[in-house]
Amino acid sequence: MRSLIDILELSVEEIDELIATAEDIIANPAKYQEVCRHKKLATLFFEPSTRTRMSFEAAMYELGGNVISMASASSSSASKGESVADTAKVISCYADIIAMRHPKEGAPLVASMNASIPVINAGDGGHNHPTQTLADLLTIWRKKGKFDGLTIGFCGDLKFGRTVHSLIAAMARYTGIRFILISPDELKLPSYIKKDILEKQGIEYLQTTDLESVMPELDILYMTRVQQERFFNEEDYLRLRDSYILTPEKLENAKKDLCILHPLPRVNEISVGVDADPRACYFEQVLNGKYMRMALILKLLEVKA
Numbered sequence: 408m409r410s411l412i413d414i415l416e417l418s419v420e421e422i423d424e425l426i427a428t429a430e431d432i433i434a435n436p437a438k439y440q441e442v443c444r445h446k447k448l449a450t451l452f453f454e455p456s457t458r459t460r461m462s463f464e465a466a467m468y469e470l471g472g473n474v475i476s477m478a479s480a481s482s483s484s485a486s487k488g489e490s491v492a493d494t495a496k497v498i499s500c501y502a503d504i505i506a507m508r509h510p511k512e513g514a515p516l517v518a519s520m521n522a523s524i525p526v527i528n529a530g531d532g533g534h535n536h537p538t539q540t541l542a543d544l545l546t547i548w549r550k551k552g553k554f555d556g557l558t559i560g561f562c563g564d565l566k567f568g569r570t571v572h573s574l575i576a577a578m579a580r581y582t583g584i585r586f587i588l589i590s591p592d593e594l595k596l597p598s599y600i601k602k603d604i605l606e607k608q609g610i611e612y613l614q615t616t617d618l619e620s621v622m623p624e625l626d627i628l629y630m631t632r633v634q635q636e637r638f639f640n641e642e643d644y645l646r647l648r649d650s651y652i653l654t655p656e657k658l659e660n661a662k663k664d665l666c667i668l669h670p671l672p673r674v675n676e677i678s679v680g681v682d683a684d685p686r687a688c689y690f691e692q693v694l695n696g697k698y699m700r701m702a703l704i705l706k707l708l709e710v711k712a
């Protein structure tokens with residue numbers, strides 16, 4: 408039995424297989440609509456979420472399965488002091504698979520060590536978010552037809568943005584990748600990621616505070632929201648939140664086939680004027696997230712269509 412806590416638990420071959428399954432689901436949805444009949448997904452979200460939770464739920468329903476979930480973290484037994492380990496043991500009695508989001512880094516890992524069913528990390532604090540990475544990877548694949556040789560710009564909150572951390576880890580395994588890390592000084596990529604992933608693997612990267620000067624080089628631009636909930640003080644958040652706002656004017660020097668991604672929710676970092684640009688891929692990315700979660704559920708439940 409396998410869980411998914413960190414994207415690196417999936418080999419590049421397994422990522423390819425998940426993409427192939429997602430492509431098949433897109434092409435032949437009817438083939439999949441009953442495959443998880445009588446299976447239950449439990450969504451345990453101890454942090455706010457719209458798309459990740461609903462995406463998991465939609466994924467399970469589209470596979471013919473069912474979903475059980477807590478109404479909210481404050482109405483669950485966690486508010487009475489139940490440990491993550493106990494919650495995982497209890498939910499294992501009710502469901503076949505768990506998707507868990509938690510504000511504490513490592514909580515889904517603890518859950519997976521105590522559950523008797525697969526646990527999927529749906530975001531743990533400022534750490535990781537592997538299923539968002541699956542959505543990102545399918546979008547990049549569908550737009551570019553390759554992962555090798557891409558220059559990827561990450562812009563915004565690279566310190567607390569867990570989607571950035573997971574996507575960097577995943578993309579660093581391909582050849583000829585270049586990362587351009589665009590953030591205010593206070594929100595730079597954590598040094599453990601630079602050391603353990605980028606420097607260890609000899610991957611080329613550039614850090615800058617200036618988005619416009621690097622725009623012409625980018626194949627992918629991954630915009631992120633400044634993660635308000637991880638700030639210790641409101642003043643810092645207010646000062647940094649509008650550091651980068653992507654507008655149609657700023658895209659004038661960008662490549663014609665640039666792919667603009669954002670895990671959403673968007674606050675101010677992409678003006679709505681950009682949405683009509685064919686290079687804006689963030690709503691397709693949402694849809695791709697559902698297909699990749701379907702593929703992942705099938706894999707972890709060992710269900711074949």
Ligand code: NCD
Pocket residue numbers: 458459530536539569570631632670671672
């Ligand atoms: C992201 C997250 O939760 O980390 N959202 C998501 O799952 N699509 C990004 C964010 O909240 O900024």
